[in-house]
Amino acid sequence: MMRILTRAVYYPMADRAGQRRIGREKATIRAMVRIYCHGHHGTRGTEVCADCAEFLEYAYRRLDRCRWIPEKPTCGHCPVHCYGREMRARAVEVMRYAGPRMAWRHPLMALWHMVDGFRKVENQRARKRP
Numbered sequence: 001m002m003r004i005l006t007r008a009v010y011y012p013m014a015d016r017a018g019q020r021r022i023g024r025e026k027a028t029i030r031a032m033v034r035i036y037c038h039g040h041h042g043t044r045g046t047e048v049c050a051d052c053a054e055f056l057e058y059a060y061r062r063l064d065r066c067r068w069i070p071e072k073p074t075c076g077h078c079p080v081h082c083y084g085r086e087m088r089a090r091a092v093e094v095m096r097y098a099g100p101r102m103a104w105r106h107p108l109m110a111l112w113h114m115v116d117g118f119r120k121v122e123n124q125r126a127r128k129r130p
Ligand SMILES: [Zn+2]
Pocket: 036, 037, 038, 040, 041, 043, 048, 049, 050, 051, 052, 053
């Protein structure tokens, strides 16, 4: 009985927290890619070029498959580096440029990102990718 109750209550909650967490992470990476694209590829800051869109899609896919949801740290603090080598190099470039600019452009989002950076994942080795 307790088990059924725990399942019924906990999983939807964890799922919602996970969705929020993913949503936040996607919004952050989208904002960063827009800043980067605007600075490097001359786009207007509200859209991105084809190259950056490809990178963003990749980042979204990685997030959708992330095994640490919902207690996920930010990707920069993650114990697992799930990006391929090329995409990882692009991520580093985007973050290096957009990171310092985020506090100015999206202070609230930057703050959340910092808070999320302190999250810890437990039982790292026990967790399996779904
Ligand atoms: Zn671009």
